[in-house]
Amino acid sequence: MKTRVIIADDHPVVIQGIRDILEKNGQFDVIATFNDGKSLLRSPLLAKADVLLLDLNMPAVDGLQTLERLNRTELSCKIIVITSYLSSQLAEQCKQAGVHGYLVKSEDLYLLVKRIQDVLAGESPFPDFSQPDQPMGNDFSYFDEFLKKYKLTKREVEIIRMVCNDYSSKEIADKLYLSTFTIQTHRRNIIKKLGLDDSKISLYRFAMDNGVI
Structure with missing residues (x-):
């Protein structure tokens, strides 16, 4: 069969x-x-x-x-x-x-x-990730131009990274010493600024394409 x-x-x-x-x-x-x-x-x-x-x-x-x-x-x-x-x-x-x-x-x-x-056959084939992902640093040469192009703040870029690293809004709020409501507001603003649909994969795709993660 x-x-x-x-x-x-x-x-x-x-x-x-x-x-x-x-x-x-x-x-x-x-x-x-x-x-x-x-x-x-x-x-x-x-x-x-x-x-x-x-x-x-x-x-x-x-x-x-x-x-x-x-x-x-x-x-x-x-x-x-x-x-x-x-x-x-x-x-x-x-x-x-x-x-x-x-x-x-x-x-x-x-x-x-x-x-x-x-x-x-019962196996779980996944790629070999022996080389760790290299996150983008705030000192990369086009960072200011990137922020201006997408009208993002450094805080919003930080939140994009954390969302893509699978942190929940509450976890992000705890780490940044902000309220969950503030983080959710940031996330809505990010999605609106970037013209994305409200899904994690669309934000992940943007982050990957622009070297944010």
Whole structure:
């Protein structure tokens, strides 16, 4: 019997590339594809899948939000995140959310077949993060220009980093000796200034793209 796979990614080209690799292998049956988390979560086919290949950067409901909601279900399929983000922090968040494997898109996607086989065999393939992430320092050369460009304050950049490091509003408030209400206000202002949707992955993507983390 073939392994039943669902692919969720917001790039049709990526979906087609993954589908081609899996179907040419002959061991897999791609039973559905989705471009956003909301339609994925509504699908009755989730209950029939053996493996879910999940991108983190999706509209409507992003990958992290999707994982949170899947955790409240009795879904039995294995979940492998396929993402552009090579980050130990994000990978650890995914692992804590029940993800069974993590593949970065910059790797050869033909490794995906091996990743799926490993996960189905009970392994948890994640990248080797032997080199620690290098956070951006406040002394980097374009910091002032960066603040002016996005109309951010140094405090807001600090909060962006902490959010991306998975601190809750209360934890950030405690560390910065501010009220939770003040932190939540900062977060709303940051999202508004940057024109992002109110999701952690959109803020994470901004931070990664601009060297904030």
